[in-house]
Amino acid sequence: MSSPSLGIDVGGTFTDVVTRSGRVLKLPSNAEDPGGVFARAFEALGIEESPLVEVVHGTTVVTNALLTGDLAPVGILVTKGFRDLIALGRQNRPSLFALHPRPAVPPPRHVAEVEERIDAAGQVLASPDAGDVLRAGRRLRRQGVKSFVVCFLHSWRNPGNERLAAEILKELDLPVAVSSDLVPEFREYERFATAATNAALRPLMEAYVARIRASLGRASIRMLQSDGGRLSLDRAREEPLRLALSGPAGGLLGAWAGGSAKGRRRLMTLDMGGTSTDVALMESGPGLVSECVIGGRPLKIPVMDIHTVGAGGGSVAWVDGGGALRVGPRSAGADPGPAAYRRGGPFTVTDAHVLLGRIPEGRFLGGDFELDGKCSRRAALPLARKLGLTPEDFALGVLRVAEATMERALRTISLERGHDPRRFALVAFGGAGGLHACALAENLDMDTVVVPWDPGLLSARGMLSSRVIESRSRGVLGLSLDELQSHPSRVFAALEKKAMRTMKSEGFSTRDVVVERLCDLRYVGQSFELTLPFSESDLKGAFDRAHEARHGFALATVDVEPVALRVRILGPKPGRPRRPRLAQSLDIRAERRDVVFLEGTRRTAIWDRADLPAGFVVKGPAVVAEYSATTVVLPGWTLEVEATSAAMVLRRPGRRRP
Structure with missing residues (x-):
């Protein structure tokens, strides 16, 4: 009998649990006691904690801290004359014409200068003086910093x-980090900001890991990092920034596994949870980027290419001072939650669906959690009156405003990058993705929507299909493309040696792993680059093609130069979670209720997904309810249950399929 394996995704509203054997569970999240939620999940599933139990865990704790700015004070030691480098940042500003621009991130308060200098070629011009470093460190410690970088x-x-400076600072008994260990690449602003942010997150993650270990000290626990790989708890404590997009990364892994059946290789994803919506575009697998911005902070870390907006099932509807209907970014969270939870919460996107009949009140979480449509209607009335609308029209308006936000996000990752969304299928998941998928697909003129099995638990399911990944990088400005292609083994050797040393400490040998080589390239004179898989032949041609696809043009006569090298070492692929068994009987009946659509109120079939056999066809309008989510089939759409993947595939008949 194999040992239990669990994927646990801790979100802002719910904690989702999936076992490799196919058992599932949703529990309310508890930010103060995540370990207690884990312990309740083990108890509910009848799993006894032991070192043989494998847990892969994703969390939003780092994302939330970045968005709220709830970070520990950090003392930053910089080269003399460069104390304002992080505050100055780059010339690009979110509000270009603001008369009184405000920085997206407050400038660091605890900065000290040290007399030292290394030139652009790496030659030491002046070494730091021990007394100078200690005086700067003591001054910062008196200001209340928790660590140094x-x-x-x-x-x-x-x-x-x-x-050398870090070694001197150890005398002051505070944690010390150096920027070049985390980001050994050029661009001082991004390197400084990334290192300082990572140091500011360490106390938070150390406390979080301690709470997890206190509750599940005997289980084998790894965390999912932002590039889709597993990370040990010790590495997560040291480099918490690698968890910045932990939960969404699991969703992309699950979406690719559940949505790419039947030759579908072009996918756009819609992961709508309680607080936010994550979207991505995939061609032959999840894409990676080497940096991102979260909460206004530039982060030079490998992450899956995900775009996030503040629209979720818990997003609160409100009327602004000008009388316009707004939705989000504030969320009702898990407590008090939407008004339908009967805890006095505000009117949210979830309440709009309940009021319109699109979420059956008695089937939420398989009937374990009953919603109250009367509470939703009561919360809608004052807002609807303010706008001169009926509660139903107000609820429809809430959905259209939320969908406008999500549509803009989908356009950002497709049309703005030169991709035609009509050539893609939309994979909808998260607890609320299926409620909006058909409407968003219509707005983008897409004709195929895929809803995987247990869509509200897909991120947790995707975590089970992740593998241990170790990533390393280094800047190589000044290296020519010819040198790189002529001596790749020599150039990549140091990176691969470091990464493999870490993999061996995790128990893997060279026979167990796959090595990926990548390089950041740009045209000579450019200030931005693209990351491509390394090839010993025609890297210039590959870059030209990639540049044209991304930016609409290529410069065939301009030389290309490498600026950074990257290595990813991937551990063995784990077994996939067990695919659910589909129902066999064709003798099934739907409940019928009134549901409100833009076209008016329609008598609508309410199906239970667990009852739908392979090949079963449902014509819209219809609602399909299941334990973790609800899917709305709009009028004019048809749903079919796919035998090979157990996914529900929704199409608009008579249109070309991707």
């Missing part, structure tokens, strides 16, 4: 001065 100019070329 050393960020010196050009340390990506030569980290010697940073490491």
